[in-house]
Amino acid sequence: MKPTNPVFTGINTTVFETMSRLAMAHGAVNLGQGFPDVDGPADVRQVAAKALIDGPNQYPPMLGIPELRQAVADADKRFYGLEIDPQKEVLVTSGATEALADCIFALVSPGDEVVLIEPLYDCYLPLVKQAGGVPVRVRVTPPHWDLDPDALRAAFSEKTKAILINNPMNPTAKVFTESELQLVADLCREHDVYAICDEVYEHLVFDNQKHRPLMAFEDMRERTVRIGSAGKTFSLTGWKVGYVTGPANLMDPISKAHQWVTFTTPPNLQKAVAYGLSKDESYYTGLANELMAKRDRMARALSGLGFSVLPCAATYFLTCGIEGLNLGANDVEACEVLVKEAGVAAVPVSAFYGDDAPTSFIRFCFCKRDEVIDEAMSRLQGFLTATNSESA
Numbered sequence: 001m002k003p004t005n006p007v008f009t010g011i012n013t014t015v016f017e018t019m020s021r022l023a024m025a026h027g028a029v030n031l032g033q034g035f036p037d038v039d040g041p042a043d044v045r046q047v048a049a050k051a052l053i054d055g056p057n058q059y060p061p062m063l064g065i066p067e068l069r070q071a072v073a074d075a076d077k078r079f080y081g082l083e084i085d086p087q088k089e090v091l092v093t094s095g096a097t098e099a100l101a102d103c104i105f106a107l108v109s110p111g112d113e114v115v116l117i118e119p120l121y122d123c124y125l126p127l128v129k130q131a132g133g134v135p136v137r138v139r140v141t142p143p144h145w146d147l148d149p150d151a152l153r154a155a156f157s158e159k160t161k162a163i164l165i166n167n168p169m170n171p172t173a174k175v176f177t178e179s180e181l182q183l184v185a186d187l188c189r190e191h192d193v194y195a196i197c198d199e200v201y202e203h204l205v206f207d208n209q210k211h212r213p214l215m216a217f218e219d220m221r222e223r224t225v226r227i228g229s230a231g232k233t234f235s236l237t238g239w240k241v242g243y244v245t246g247p248a249n250l251m252d253p254i255s256k257a258h259q260w261v262t263f264t265t266p267p268n269l270q271k272a273v274a275y276g277l278s279k280d281e282s283y284y285t286g287l288a289n290e291l292m293a294k295r296d297r298m299a300r301a302l303s304g305l306g307f308s309v310l311p312c313a314a315t316y317f318l319t320c321g322i323e324g325l326n327l328g329a330n331d332v333e334a335c336e337v338l339v340k341e342a343g344v345a346a347v348p349v350s351a352f353y354g355d356d357a358p359t360s361f362i363r364f365c366f367c368k369r370d371e372v373i374d375e376a377m378s379r380l381q382g383f384l385t386a387t388n389s390e391s392a
Contacts, residue, residue, distance in 0.1 A: 007129045014122050015351040019335065023345035029376040031364045032335075032345040034170065034316045037372060040235035041276065041283070048239075048272035060267040062259055064092025064243070071274040072228070072243045079202075080216050088248040091255050092270060094262040095240035096200045096229040101127050101261060103196045103225050103244065104164070106253035108133040112161035117147070119352030121170050121198070133161070137354060142319060142361050143310050145174040149183055156187045162194040163187075165214065168201040168314030171352050171363050175209055175313040185217040188224075194250070195220065200229035200242075203284050205314040206292040215245075222247045225254065230273040235287075235367075239269050291316070291367060298366040301377035305384055316367040319349060323360050326387060330359035338362075342383035344376045 003009065012018075019032035039045060063069060069092065073084040084090060093099040100123060108114055110132025116124055118137050128135050136155045140147055165184060167176045176184075188195050195214050202211045215224040225246035231237035244254060298318055299309045308321035327334035331348035339345045346364050350357035366373060 005130075007126055011126060015347055016122075019339065019345045019347055022336075022339045026340050026343060028339045028343045028345045029372060029379065030345045031366070031368065031376055032339075032347045034365050034367065035237045036235040036316075036367045037369055038235070041279075044234055044236070044272050044276040047275045048268045051268035051271040057267065060264050060270060062263055063255060064090065064265065065267055065270045065274070068092055068243070068270045068274040068277075071277040072245060075277045076226075076245055079211075080213050082213070082215060082221075082245070084245050085248065089245055089251055091244045091251055091258060092265050093242040093244060093258060094265045095231065096198065096227050096242040097123050098240075098258070098262055099227045099242040099244045100124070100164075100196070100198060102254050102257040103227070104128055104131050104133070104162075105261075106257040107194050107196065107225075107250065108161055111159070113157065113159040115152075115155045115160060115163040115193075117163075117165060117169075118354065119171055119349060119357075121166055122352070124164055128164070134159070136160070139353070140172065140174070141358055142172075142349070143308075143321070145169075145172045147176065147180045147183075152183060153187065156191045156193065158191070160191050160193050162196055164196045164198065166198040167214070168199075168205060168211065170201065170315055171317055171319065171347070171349060173310075173312040173315045173317050173319065175205060175211070178212070181212070181214055181217060185214060185220050189219055193223070195224040197224060197226045199226055200232045201315045202228060203233050204288060204291055204316070206288060206295065207313065209313060211314075222249075225250055230269075230276065233287075234273070234276050239273075241265055241269050241273050294366045294368070294370070294373060297370065298364060298373050298377070301373075302364070302380075305377070305380055310361075316365050318364045318366055319361050320364065321361055325384065331362050332359075334362055338380070338383075343379045344383075 016033040023030040069086040069090040072090045073086040076082040076084045104127045108131040112133050113136050114128045114133040115136050138151050138155045197214050205211050215226050228243050230241040303309050310319045322334050327337050331350050335346050335348045346362045349361040350359050
């Protein structure tokens with residue numbers, strides 16, 4: 001038979017799904033996949049429920065319902081001082097992954113180079129390849145995740161069409177510095193490059209830091225598209241409601257790509273997200289503070305167990321070094337041991353890299369109930385204590 005599409009044929013199942021399956025098979029506490037274990041605000045869910053019953057439940061406008069597009073534009077103004085036209089510069093999508101696909105398919109042509117900063121969120125590479133783009137990788141590595149200015153400069157050329165940057169960054173929990181972002185902006189202007197900005201963790205930033213979109217940098221407004229996620233902002237990941245903002249000339253082809261991918265997103269969920277985005281400052285600071293407390297709770301426990309816990313400036317994730325813990329030859333083996341023998345699922349950081357990846361770091365997700373975190377830490381303690389006793 002004729003071959004199928006090589007971009008997707010034989011591609012590995014996402015590491016999140018793999019570890020979640022192992023967690024279920026072994027009755028493990030799942031700290032691998034990044035989703036909260038409680039639902040988001042009751043009032044937001046109530047708005048969705050009421051809108052579902054009241055209707056209408058037919059196709060909403062392709063770009064998104066007017067209320068949500070206005071709410072996204074208002075939020076960009078409120079948080080970042082960005083002036084966005086809700087009619088021409090906002091698109092609602094069925095999740096941020098669809099938004100990424102729309103942006104990449106609309107802006108990248110076969111042969112165009114796309115700069116990617118690894119470790120990569122796992123959908124980036126296949127989407128760029130499916131668009132015919134040529135990935136050009138720049139690496140940040142633990143424990144500091146610093147972006148090498150020379151390596152970044154070397155990645156840009158006359159063939160570069162776009163850079164895809166995830167800030168705050170999954171899986172590193174890194175918030176790019178002002179100087180790093182300024183360099184990205186300078187290179188985009190110098191080489192006439194588009195910036196596709198995955199900013200789904202924009203409101204999950206800790207320690208009194210504030211997110212600053214690349215779009216807000218000088219002369220970046222007209223070459224940047226910015227992606228947000230209601231799933232992350234309201235702890236409702238199953239709703240799959242995302243949004244893109246950008247200049248009208250870029251949003252036109254992006255909306256055309258959206259037209260042939262999902263076309264629309266459930267109207268009741270859109271109405272609820274529009275309501276949620278109008279919440280006052282206390283909601284957003286409360287969300288970040290709650291997650292920060294969970295981060296600290298898990299970090300203290302992991303440090304006490306001998307893991308080297310790396311700094312976490314944002315997101316849902318803690319990265320830990322495993323050297324000296326006798327969990328296996330590398331991070332993949334360590335995660336297999338932990339899920340099967342300790343009953344705790346984590347994710348190997350090497351899964352987010354290409355060749356020659358760091359192999360002594362694993363990632364835990366802390367956006368869980370305190371009792372779930374405590375149970376996982378208790379299991380780890382019991383396992384490590386028993387293991388050390390046997391090896392003594």
